Amino acid sequence: MVSNSQDTYNSKPSLRASVIIPTYNRARYLFDTIESIAQQELSGDFEIIVVDNAPSSALKSQVENLGARLPASLRYVPEPRSGLHHARHCGARAAESDILVYCDDDIIASPRWLEALLAPYRDNAVACIGGKCLPRWETPPPSWLASIPEGYFSLLDYGNDPLSLPDDKMIYGNNLSVRKQVLFEVGGFNPDGFGDRRLIWYRGDGECGLQRRLRAKGYKIFYAPGAVIEHRLSPERLTPERLRRRAFDSGIEANFCYYRYQQPSLGRLAVYFFDRATRYIYHRLVKRIVLERKPEEYFLRESINAAFYLGQLLHTLHLLRYPALRSHCLRENYLD
Known part of the structure; x- marks a missing residue:
């Protein structure tokens, strides 16, 4: 009520x-x-x-x-x-x-x-x-x-x-x-x-x-x-460029959620960083090679996936480097 x-x-x-x-x-x-x-x-x-x-x-x-x-x-x-x-x-x-x-x-x-x-x-x-x-x-x-x-x-x-x-x-x-x-x-x-x-x-x-x-x-x-x-x-x-930017931003948003709601230790966050890096490389390079005979839309989709993981990867790097960003993600609210 x-x-x-x-x-x-x-x-x-x-x-x-x-x-x-x-x-x-x-x-x-x-x-x-x-x-x-x-x-x-x-x-x-x-x-x-x-x-x-x-x-x-x-x-x-x-x-x-x-x-x-x-x-x-x-x-x-x-x-x-x-x-x-x-x-x-x-x-x-x-x-x-x-x-x-x-x-x-x-x-x-x-x-x-x-x-x-x-x-x-x-x-x-x-x-x-x-x-x-x-x-x-x-x-x-x-x-x-x-x-x-x-x-x-x-x-x-x-x-x-x-x-x-x-x-x-x-x-x-x-x-x-x-x-x-x-x-x-x-x-x-x-x-x-x-x-x-x-x-x-x-x-x-x-x-x-x-x-x-x-x-x-x-x-x-x-x-x-x-x-x-x-x-x-x-x-x-x-445009593909605009969609990749949207995916990058979505990756940052997903990473905010991971840190805010899971509250991993710095050690766990470092492991997560390497996991995101692996996923980024997979979608950016490996799948492009595997899908080289597929229609162009497959490449676009994988480049969007890569942009998403790049957003997560770089946001995780910033979390590891900057205590102020970690504090920001854990604020009780953002009314002020």
Whole structure:
């Protein structure tokens, strides 16, 4: 059940939701996202909060000008600290509703997205709700894309039936809502992506970390199939180079989880380093030789696997070298 303790942050019960859109130098898509949300078929009021993780006066002015002509309340909030988790928490603190709705700045929301996303909160044990994320291809996808896991594009479809999610299923942060009080009660989001790539070693499991915290406290996570968004996928996101970078980042995230939840000794971590190195070499070199007569898509898949293990390998090396990174991975929460 949801705690009855008072939230330390202001809220307006009359607002059904605060929609929070973290953004980082992507105004190209942001305003289409805002327009699709502002036109929601929702009984009741809601607000939209744009959290700028690369604050600029130009974007602030554009958001304020757009807000003057939209039917929904629209606010601009700057968050200069690099990191998606900082932007998400900043938006939560600024929000005036008891229900926080998170989406990315490159999605298009279906007209009844919010209505479907909010309805399951009638059950007080439900603390977090997500929905479908379908692709909106800007160009026809290449044929080899079928061999790439949908998670690389933040796509999600658990079917057409409402579902209380088991522990092995997660929802993505591009279509996620959570009770504000509960978010702060459990400790918020874990680190996620960083606009500043120099901070990439501090990446973590983001919304998956939040969902682990929620489940540890006994809260339900719910899938609402009617809460549909489309994720805009541009041609530049479908290149082998971009997919390898995504795999590299995923390797760092997986390594964060290994260290945070397994808490290996330094000796065990050193053994793990050599294991990751072996896997990287296998996928980078050996399988390429074995598969030399296979179609090109096999080479692409193996290069993506190699990038994943390279991310794990290098993150493990940083863990071995830097006590501050080890401490970062084991923090109780990342709210500050």
